[in-house]
Amino acid sequence: MDDHRPGIDPEFTALPLRDLADAALAQAKSLGAQHADFRAERIRGQHIGLSDGNPQTLIDADDSGLAVRVIVDGTWGFASAVDLTADAAALAAREAIEVAKVAATMNTEPIELAPEPAYGDVTWVSAYEIDPFTVSAADKVALLAQWSNTLLAHAAVSHVDASLQQVRECKFYSDGVTTATQQRIRLQPALTAVAVSDDGRFDTMRTLAPPVGRGYEFLTPNPLRGGAGWDFEAELGELPELLAAKLGAPSVEPGRYDLVIDPSNLWLVIHESIGHATELDRALGYEAAYAGTSFATLDKLGSLQYGSGIMHVTGDRTAEHGLATIGYDDEGVAGQSWDLITDGILSGYQLDRRMALLKGFGRSNGCSFSDGPGHMPLQRMANVSLEPAAGGPSTEDLIAGVDNGIYILGDKSWSIDMQRYNFQFTGQRFVKIKNGRLAGQLRDVAYQATTTDFWGSMEAVGGPQTYVLGGAFNCGKGQPGQVAPVSHGCPAALMRGVRILNTAEEGAK
Amino acid sequence: MTTASGYSPQETVEQALAAARSDDCVVIAEETSSANLRWAGNTLTTNGVSASRQLTVIAIDRHGHGPGQASAGVVSRAGVRPDQIEDVVRQAERVAAEATPAEDADELAGPEQAGSFGGKNKDQPGWDSPPARTEIGVLRDFAATLGETLRAAQAAGRKLYGFAEHDLTSTFLGTSTGVRQRHDQPTGRVELNAKSADLERSAWTGAATREFTDVDVAGLAAGLAERLDWAKRAISLPAGQYETLLPPTAVADLLTYLYWSAGAKEAAEGRTVFSKPGGGTRVGERLSAQPVTLSSDPRAPGLASAPFVVAHASGSDSSVFDNGLPLSATSWISEGSLAALISSRHSAEVAGLPVTPAIDNLTFATSAPAPLALEEMIASTGRALLVTCLWYIREVDPQTLLLTGLTRDGVYLVEDGEVVGAVNNFRFNESPVGMLGRLLEVGATVPTLPREWGDYFNRAAMPPVRVEGFNMSSVSQAS
Numbered sequence: 001m002d003d004h005r006p007g008i009d010p011e012f013t014a015l016p017l018r019d020l021a022d023a024a025l026a027q028a029k030s031l032g033a034q035h036a037d038f039r040a041e042r043i044r045g046q047h048i049g050l051s052d053g054n055p056q057t058l059i060d061a062d063d064s065g066l067a068v069r070v071i072v073d074g075t076w077g078f079a080s081a082v083d084l085t086a087d088a089a090a091l092a093a094r095e096a097i098e099v100a101k102v103a104a105t106m107n108t109e110p111i112e113l114a115p116e117p118a119y120g121d122v123t124w125v126s127a128y129e130i131d132p133f134t135v136s137a138a139d140k141v142a143l144l145a146q147w148s149n150t151l152l153a154h155a156a157v158s159h160v161d162a163s164l165q166q167v168r169e170c171k172f173y174s175d176g177v178t179t180a181t182q183q184r185i186r187l188q189p190a191l192t193a194v195a196v197s198d199d200g201r202f203d204t205m206r207t208l209a210p211p212v213g214r215g216y217e218f219l220t221p222n223p224l225r226g227g228a229g230w231d232f233e234a235e236l237g238e239l240p241e242l243l244a245a246k247l248g249a250p251s252v253e254p255g256r257y258d259l260v261i262d263p264s265n266l267w268l269v270i271h272e273s274i275g276h277a278t279e280l281d282r283a284l285g286y287e288a289a290y291a292g293t294s295f296a297t298l299d300k301l302g303s304l305q306y307g308s309g310i311m312h313v314t315g316d317r318t319a320e321h322g323l324a325t326i327g328y329d330d331e332g333v334a335g336q337s338w339d340l341i342t343d344g345i346l347s348g349y350q351l352d353r354r355m356a357l358l359k360g361f362g363r364s365n366g367c368s369f370s371d372g373p374g375h376m377p378l379q380r381m382a383n384v385s386l387e388p389a390a391g392g393p394s395t396e397d398l399i400a401g402v403d404n405g406i407y408i409l410g411d412k413s414w415s416i417d418m419q420r421y422n423f424q425f426t427g428q429r430f431v432k433i434k435n436g437r438l439a440g441q442l443r444d445v446a447y448q449a450t451t452t453d454f455w456g457s458m459e460a461v462g463g464p465q466t467y468v469l470g471g472a473f474n475c476g477k478g479q480p481g482q483v484a485p486v487s488h489g490c491p492a493a494l495m496r497g498v499r500i501l502n503t504a505e506e507g508a509k
Numbered sequence: 510m511t512t513a514s515g516y517s518p519q520e521t522v523e524q525a526l527a528a529a530r531s532d533d534c535v536v537i538a539e540e541t542s543s544a545n546l547r548w549a550g551n552t553l554t555t556n557g558v559s560a561s562r563q564l565t566v567i568a569i570d571r572h573g574h575g576p577g578q579a580s581a582g583v584v585s586r587a588g589v590r591p592d593q594i595e596d597v598v599r600q601a602e603r604v605a606a607e608a609t610p611a612e613d614a615d616e617l618a619g620p621e622q623a624g625s626f627g628g629k630n631k632d633q634p635g636w637d638s639p640p641a642r643t644e645i646g647v648l649r650d651f652a653a654t655l656g657e658t659l660r661a662a663q664a665a666g667r668k669l670y671g672f673a674e675h676d677l678t679s680t681f682l683g684t685s686t687g688v689r690q691r692h693d694q695p696t697g698r699v700e701l702n703a704k705s706a707d708l709e710r711s712a713w714t715g716a717a718t719r720e721f722t723d724v725d726v727a728g729l730a731a732g733l734a735e736r737l738d739w740a741k742r743a744i745s746l747p748a749g750q751y752e753t754l755l756p757p758t759a760v761a762d763l764l765t766y767l768y769w770s771a772g773a774k775e776a777a778e779g780r781t782v783f784s785k786p787g788g789g790t791r792v793g794e795r796l797s798a799q800p801v802t803l804s805s806d807p808r809a810p811g812l813a814s815a816p817f818v819v820a821h822a823s824g825s826d827s828s829v830f831d832n833g834l835p836l837s838a839t840s841w842i843s844e845g846s847l848a849a850l851i852s853s854r855h856s857a858e859v860a861g862l863p864v865t866p867a868i869d870n871l872t873f874a875t876s877a878p879a880p881l882a883l884e885e886m887i888a889s890t891g892r893a894l895l896v897t898c899l900w901y902i903r904e905v906d907p908q909t910l911l912l913t914g915l916t917r918d919g920v921y922l923v924e925d926g927e928v929v930g931a932v933n934n935f936r937f938n939e940s941p942v943g944m945l946g947r948l949l950e951v952g953a954t955v956p957t958l959p960r961e962w963g964d965y966f967n968r969a970a971m972p973p974v975r976v977e978g979f980n981m982s983s984v985s986q987a988s
Binding site: 047049051054055056057058059060061062063064065075076077078079080081082083084095096098099100102103104105106107108109136137138141145158159194196198199200201202203204285286287288289290292293295373374375376378413414415416417418419420421422424426444446448450478479480481501503504506507509 | 543544545546547548549550551552553554555556557558559560561562581582583584585586587588590600604607608609611612613645646648649652653655656659663668670671672674700701702704708713750774778779780784785786787821822823824825900901902903904905906907908909911913914915917934936938940943964978980982983984985986987988
């Protein structure tokens, strides 16, 4: 844990949060709700975008509001409002009751929630050093412009897109027995260089820097602070040559290859093929009409061979700097860590309080989340991470074990079916491996597999020295659609015999 | 009418403009209300009503910059009280003062150019009318009918899943140059997914609606029951290129992505499928031998959208300086040829093209005589796949606009004019641009809901199409 933990936004804590909660909860109870919980949130966001070093997008957003969720005669009701007044909170409670009554005609499963200890009045703040909202927009634009110009100075680079997203999320939750006031900071930097050749071909390469639950120090690492940031100068220094080599690289020969997959690419496979597949609401069919279901159904818990025996996957809401990390979830459940896949066997799910009770898990593992006051909380993804091998190999060692393969770095295109079987991914860079050595880049690469075949082909995972926490700001789920930030840590890994497509040939069919 | 804050959005616009000290100012005040119901396995899962109030202030600073230059500061905040409006304006002005010149800097439109409010649009309430609002009562009759439909499905051994949502957004746009524009946008949809009790067979349908009075949920459910019956015979087919019938929803998803990819600036920079090798764009180039037109029109019957630019932020092909500019019917593809690309005034200048900003609806149609309905196209089919819808569509290669994704909730084999059974699902790798060149037949255009992009793009009218050699790249085990 970082030594320095700033306090919660004083403008948020100055709001009459407890008065609003009291008004809403009292109104709900008086109208017959068996359960009621209240949230107030303030979410600050800033998005900066530059095109070829010139400012193109600069927007500051500041969303706030309150939400009331009730259970009336076994049916959910939810309502939200923007005005942070006791009258608006009480009105939202009445509207939530009315929604529950309208919806009751459709409900056949009485809603009950798994018990959770009462935590009283608690606070929690994520680990960061510099709140990005204390840095001027001009300074951020200047830094992105400097980086853009570094790339544009190279003859191979025709255009550069640069962006920086920042969020400060303040949440207040109360259900009468737990009252949690929390704040998280996150940011996502990205620079993409574009090369256009005279014959009309073009290609891109994006930085591998992940989105993080850190502050502005991630962009400006200071060795005196432990250097807890990304070395953009080093990455930007090599990016133009890598892009030029990619544009001039030979097109891949389709077939089966051994893959060494960098954490900057593998995190997304974990997200799609494990993270979503081990959400219990999906496995039970609650997302069947939209996000989809899961092949990892509840009857397979404890028996499904998900992958090879070296595969250990955890879910957590506790990893430092994790995007899904929080003290207490949107149902007042304390953050936890648990196993999802143990020795290659499905061993757990991600739960909220309703699902936990419905299927006899006893207690929720704290995966309830709403992306703002206007939306009802859903079971959302924890940080889902693949464990490294203690004393395990380096990435170079993994590459040395491959005769004919490809080393894949960076995420790009992704797609998986609605039961999480069939997936296809591309990446930022594909480097040919020949007789244990890297042998230049390849173009037009995509890999396709079925989830259990892919993870079953995992012969080795790297050691802790290869482990990186990747992730995304924008995991989508639910109707109305919600987005959630989530991290996935993983080491480099070696997969044997994965199907490689040539995307140029696919496009020409 | 005032809102819960005691202030109307019109008053908010006027107060913000009165407080502005910058050279120019744009104010966008929006009131949104929403109601939704969601169900799964024949029972309710989640629901809710919400209301939000958003104020966006765009301060434009023309001082300290060269001739014709300006910087912009954009601040967007929810739930602003009257006593906070000036704070938002000052914050936007601080951002503008700090900012370097914007590449898209331009003069703001004036009332004459923008065609500002004066009762010109008879379909919309006047500037002074209170904001529109929806509430859970809009779904009351629907919920009662749906409850009966869920119970009937339970009795018949089927499971129903789905979602219904109704939103209303009133947008009030004012500028320091005197523009006052207002638009009320209703957006609704219902999605219904039916599965057999063993979950092995699945079918989907959806509809966009503006008022929720035109939704026949029992009829939708009956259509799905027929499709589940089609699927009682399961047929395994390998990956390959198949003659394929795509229904309107699938065509909408593919062409919506094409539309989103049709920006003028990046095309002119040589980095999209619409770039011409060696420089320039492919505008004027023939993309399809069929006489097809892809167009947007803010006044399209049943698909009406804002008839003026509302830009909360600048981007490649949008500009905050364009706020209030009138939008008119635009053909992106005309009679098979690329005719226009999405642009702001700035990106149009960069690309050397006319100014054609994005519009929030899309229609694809053939001018060939007597196009057929999907059922008639099935009846005239020798052998082809019939897709229900597409899912998880992502870009693989921008050079060709190669997209990947899955078929979902029913792929059927049609032989000699009849559906003979359900085929396994596939992963496809296809380019909508390449597909335009392989259209064998284009049917009659009807309103549809894009399955994949309906969260973001609700207003579409599309035909079913017959495609030669649709590339089903691999088999998906998903059912």
